[in-house]
Structure formats: C-alpha cells, structure tokens
Amino acid sequence: MVALDVSHSRRRRVSDAAVPQSVKGRFRRLKTRIAVAGSAVFFLLPWIPWNRGEGRPYGAVTFDLAAGRFHLFGLELRTQELYFLTGFLLFAALGLILANAIAGRVWCGFACPHTVWSDAFLFIERLVEGDRRERLKKREARLSGRRIAEIATKHALWIALSAAVGIGTVLYFGDARVLLADLVGGRADPIAYGLAASVAVTVYALGGFFRETMCKFMCPWPRLQGAIWDPEALSVTYRDMRGEPRTSPKKAVELRAAGKPAGDCVDCDLCVAVCPMGIDIRQGPSIACINCGLCVDACDGVMGKLSRARGLIDFVAWTEIEALRRGEKPLAPRIVRPKTAALAAALFGLVFAAGLTLELRVETAMSVQHDRNPLSVRLSDGRVRNGYTLRVSNKTDQERRLKLEVLAAAPVEVAVIGGETAAGEILLPPDADREIRVTVAARPEAAGPLTFVGVDPATGQDVRISDTFIR
Template identity: 50%
Template sequence: MVALDVSHAARAARLGKPKAEGMRGRVTPQAVSGRYRRIKWGMLVACLGLYYALPLLRWDRGPGQPDQAVLLDLAHVRAYLFGLELWPSDVVLVTGVLVAATLGLVLVNALAGRLWCGYLCPQTVWTDLFLLIERRIEGDRRERLRKREGPTTLRRVVEIGAKHALWLLVAVMTGGAFALYFVDAPTLLVGLATGAAPAAAYGAVAALTLTTYVLAGHAREQVCTWMCPWPRLQNAIFDPKALCVAYRDARGEPRLPAKRALERRAKGDPAGDCVDCAQCVAVCPIGIDIREGPNFACINCGLCVDACDGVMARISRPRGLIAYAPWEAIEAERAGAPAPRWRLLRPKTLALAAGILAIAGAMVGTLATRTDLAVVSVHDRNPAAVLLSDGRVRNGYAVTLANRSLAARTVVLAIEGLPGAEVTVAGAEAGNRVALEPGARRTLRLVASAPAETARDVAIVARDPASGVASRTADVFLLPAR
C-alpha cells in the first residue's frame, strides 16, 4: 500500500532541502523539448481543433431540420450527434455514457495513473496554450522571473498588455465556441458580431470567457491540485502496477555534481546519476519535486522525464532516471530485486474493460431496438372498469403518443390480446387514426369495450401504416368489482 505524499514542503524543510516551487507560490514552468512534450503538443492541437471545429460541421437531416452535425437543442429538448438524435426519454443512454466514461477513467488510471490529467484534461490543454502565449511574449522561465522582480518599464507594460489581450482573445473564442453547440453556429456567429444575438448567448459567452481566463491564465496548477476532486481519489485508487512518472532513487542516489560523481566512480565509491540540477522541478507545471516520491498533485504529464533525459544525455549517462514505471518496479530496484514488467492485461484492467464493453453493448442494443414512435398508457383508476348494459366490460386508458421522427406521420391505435374488442379514441380521425407533427407529443383517451369473463393482459399498439413502424405498451383489461 502506497500513501501519496501531500506534505512535501514540510518534509523538505525538515531535511534542510529547498521547497518545491509549487509550495512557495505561483509556478513558472520552464519550456522543455522531448518525446512527451511533442505528444502533448499533438494532443493540444487535436483537442482544440476538435473543440472549435465540431459546431461548424454540417449534417443534412432533411428540409426544416437543423443541419448542424453536433447540436444540443435546448429549445426543443433534443440533442443531435451526426446521424443520431437523442430525446429526454433516452436518458438511459446518457447515463450509460457517463458510467462508461467513469469506468474508462478508472481503467486509464489502472494502466498509467493520471494520464488523462496530463494530456487530455481541458484545464491542462488550455493552460498549455496560455503558457505558450506567455513564453512567446515574455520569454522562458528565467527571463519571466527576472522581469517579474524587475522595474515596470514601458516595454514591460506593453508585454503584459499584449499577453492579457491574447489571453482574453482565446477566452472569448473558447466561450463563443461553447455557445455554438446550443444553437445554429453560423446564425449565432452573425448575431454575436452584429449585436442581434439573444442576451442569454452573450451571458454564456461572457461566463465561459471569464472562467477560461481565470482558470487557465491565473489559477492554473491550483485547479489541478486543490479544486479538482480527482487528485483526492488517488490514495483510494492508486495502483502500484500502473505506469506513473517516478524517480528511480536506487539509481539516482546519492546526488552529486557531475564532476564529483565521476571522481567517486573512478575511486570505486558509489555515486548516483542525479546531479541535483532541479530541471525536473523547473519544468513541472505543478511545481512539485518528483524525486520526493509519489505526489497526489502529479498529473503524469512526463515533462520531467524529458528534462531529465536531456540532462542525462549531456553528461553521458543512461536515460530513464525519471521514467514512466510501475511503483512496484521502483521498490524492487530499491531492494535490489529484479523489477517486475509492466503488464497491460491483468485481472483489474480486464474487468474494467469488460464492464465498459458490456455497457457499450447494452447501449448499442438499446439504439438498435428503439423506435422513433413511442406510446405510453395509463389505465383509468376510478372506476377501473365499467359493466355496460349489454354485458360487455369497458376500460379506459390515457394514451400518450410521441413522434420522434423528422417528418409528420399518421398512426393507427389498436389493442391486442382482447378478442372482439371495440376501440374508440377521442379526438382521433376515422379508423382511430392520429396525425402527429414532427416531434409532436399527444395524449388521447382510448376506450376499449369487450365481452370478458376474466381480467387479462393486453397491449396497446401504435402503428404507422406508411412506414410499418410500430410501438406497443403493455397494460391490463380489468373486470368490475363484484
């Protein structure tokens, strides 16, 4: 069992070590290049491109229907995802997506720790973008720290103004793109530009602009460390078999400057590969020192791996002093035992993957069997049944029809399982035909009269003769109390 350290600053002070930057105040990370940094840039481009482009994609759904590929239509209480249309009654599908996403997050954690946080979390993506803007304008870490402590010159004022102006531009684009998911994107863009958009649209854009500007520009690592609940769960779900960014202290200790380490190795004395350059701390977007052990705030981004590998290459030492490795392998190295290999397939990951597949299969089955014509019935309560003068029994039902198709249709209501029944529908046309507009929902009263000696199960059926689509709901035909 591994407890994630949440008190590194206090421990460092007791040991006489300098505190990690994240414990001192605002984190100013240094730029770094390497394999994991390139992967993060690729993820940033992909995520931002997807976010900004999705609401602009078109999808032909026929005349009179929205042609936006991804649309959350709050006015008509429906959602469109390319060829899929979701209604409020499809809440089970939304629930399935949320449960599957939760299991997916736990599965990723079992495989490689907080990989989501380091590469795909919106807070990480937008913070990386804001940091890129800051570096382009103010310089890298040392230059930014020097300017922050230096005098406020005209050039400094211009730099600060340009940085915040670009931050606000990105924040406005972020808020505007979010609003485009809820109404027709081209129409809203024109309305926002001309001042003709609804006040709610401007309010949504302003709210998202403010949150993006504050969280990505100012709060940054504080969101990941203190505001997000995910780090607090790490003690409960930390998996020593999962890949996580770790410092191989069995190889790195004792820490010595490069020249002193060479001298000690020449004498046959032990010397660690870590030269205590603190580059791993300088590039960390959270400002922690990974050499102090597992940390609940680490987002597993791998930037410290790139920084350390660069230093190892310069001093002609093997790479991987800081690396993605299971914690059980780090402990095995420390004990001098062979390090166990990381395994993708093990009972925990297989069980989580099976759960996700089961939920996905159930959702696919639900989508495959659902119909765009829905019928729901509620049996009369008082009286539940009436005995007519001719000896027949009459039952009444409140029947609700919903047309989920994109076109008008006419359906016929009938009752099955009741031989010799006479069915009438109040408000229907001849032959119990009911007209339904696209997206319409109607509630009608159906009355069934039939000779009956025992109560029986029946089904109320709504059928569209033109398309052959039918939907049914189970109910019961009751007898009067004797």
C-alpha cells in the same frame, strides 16, 4: 508491502510554480499533438454539416435546447433520455479509473481541457515575455514602458484565446454559421453572450492565473486519485537508487574511481524548473503530480548530454522501485491484470448496453388502464362494454398519427372518445403525452386478453399494449 511517500516540493518557491521552463522531448511533443488535435476537434465539430432534413439542426454535434435534443451525427437523444448522460458519466469515470490503473494521472497531464488551455496560455506567455529565467527576472524588475506593453500584449492574446473558446462553446447550441454571424453582428440572444462571456472568463482566470492551483486544490480528481492510487500503474517516478547520492559529473568520476558511491543525478534542478506543478519528483511520489512527463523529458535531455542512460526519471510502476530497493530484479510492468481487465470489461459492457438501448428504443410508447368502476357494462343488445384510458407518448419532434386497432378473441367494436381525425386516426403532437378514452364493445365470448395496436400509417410501425376484456 508497498509504501507511498507523499511530499510537496520544498525546493521551489510557490510563486515560481506558475513560471515553468520550456522543455523539448517526446512527452512534450505528445502533449502538443494531443492539444492541437483536441482543439481542432473542439473548434471544428460545430461546423461539420449533417443533413437531418428541412428546419432541423445543421451541425453534426448540436445541443438543440429549444427542442430538448442533443444531436451527435446520426444519433438523436431527447431530454427524457437523461439516463444516457448518466451512462456517459459512468463511462467517463470508469475510463479515468482504468487510465489511472494503467498510467496514473495521464488524463490530467495530457488531455484535460484545463491542462490544454494552461499550456496554450503558457505558450503565449513565453512567446511574449521569454522563457522562465527571463520571466522571473522581469517579475523582479521595475516597470518600464516596454514591460507594460509586454504585459498588455500577453493579456490581449489571452483574452482573444479565451473569447475564441467562449464563442466556440456557444456554437454547439445551434447553427454555427448563423450563431457566429449573430454573435459578431450583435444580434444574438443575450443568453448566448452570457454563456460565451462566462466560459471566456473561466478560461482566462484558470489558464492565466490558477493553473496548478486548480489541479492541486480545486479539482476533486487528485483527492480521489489518492484513494485509488495503484502501485502497479506507470507513474512518473525518480529512480533514487540510481540517482543518489547526487553529485556533479566531475565529482562522480572521482568518487567512483575511489570506489565510493555516486548517483547519476547532477542536481541541476531542471526537472523541478520545467514542472508545471512546482514539484520536485525526487522527493517521492506526489499527489499533485499530473504525470505530464515533462520532468522525464528534462532529465532525459540532461542524461543524454552526459552520455548516461536515460530514464533516471521515468514512467515506472512503484512495485518496480520497491523491488529495486530490495535488490531484486523487477518484473515487467503488467498492463493487463485482473483490475484493468475488469474495468475494460465494465466499459465494454456499458457500450454494449447503450447500443442495445438505442437499438430497442421506441419513438412512440403506450400504456393502458382499465376502468375500475364499473369493470364492465351489459348493453341492451346483450353485448358487454369495457372502458380504458390509453396514455400515448410521442417521443419525436414531429407530429404523428396513430390508427388504433384492437385484437381480441372475438370481433369487437372500438370507439375513441374525442381527438380522432376524420380518418379515425389519433393525432399526437410533437414531444407530448396524450390520454385517450377508449371503449370496447363485444359479445361476452370476447372475454379474455385483448391487445391495443397503434399503427403509424406513415411508417407502418406499430406500438402494442395488452389488457383484459371483462364480461
């Protein structure tokens, strides 16, 4: 039986949560590297050129709203293909659940954009106002000219960063070189300014003022996290059986010499001070913990200075804690287990399905409806005539032409009623559907299945649809 205690911090004032202390360590380094790599990708992607031909979008990743297209390097998705977005969202959700089953809220702690820009805002704050102790002191102090200058500098840098993210977002919606010049030169569309401003204001508000509040109360993921919490996931946990009872290093030596219990936790509160969420993880797993590992770094640093083993706070499966509490030897963490294997298989299946759909997708589609009344007409020369309505969709952003042929059991005479070019081809405007009236006349022996074939003379590709010729 696994028990989960959920507890919010009671030791740290809520107002202190937004003033976390800096910390050094392996998880801090990993967070910084992920943030730098993620930011580099975000800001550089729209500048990578991709040759799609004259007059087509320039960037490797571009949302071409006017043409209703999303370009991702060589891949082009149309608005009619929204199911790819559904597939992507499903993939992202399953990916999050898989990451959660392996290592809890690591997405939140390391890669979520809100975490990344909150970290960047905190970095600026520390740069201008100093580390936690100084900032807390300055909060209580009276305003001076120097303090006002510090606050103004901090907000100016925050606004510059927010504006960069806002403008960076807009560059995904066209040619980055032109858009940037237009935005800076005041020539851009008001919608572009509106989008840049709304993204910038959101980043400024969330990164500057609603940091941990966003993760605790505004984001839906923690609520879901509570429901899908996995006792085998490697989550940041305090090894209480090792840390308790808390005592100073000096007292611990005396207690141990007297044969009394003394834990490794020296109650320095550093793990609490560095936590961006204001959690005291020693009180038990918390639904608000984003698994960022900063308290692990803090405690490892303390343990290192005391020449004690690291890992008093660590990424640990709850099942291990339970086993240790029962005095049993814990089993090694199981990354591969039925749940993670099933989720990985589902992700693989989604990628496979998306690849197959892309491979099989058509640029021109055709459907047919036979005339109902009359089904056929007997002509004076003994032949029979049937009428059909063809619906042809051109899913490309280029005009296309189709040469229509009909395959039947006997020779047929085909007539397209309106819309043909002089060469007998059907014109299809870009991104459009067309209805075409077609009559087929033939000897009664042609009765039976027949196939309409539309051949694109430029590419030689064809599209086919079958129906029946009725005598």
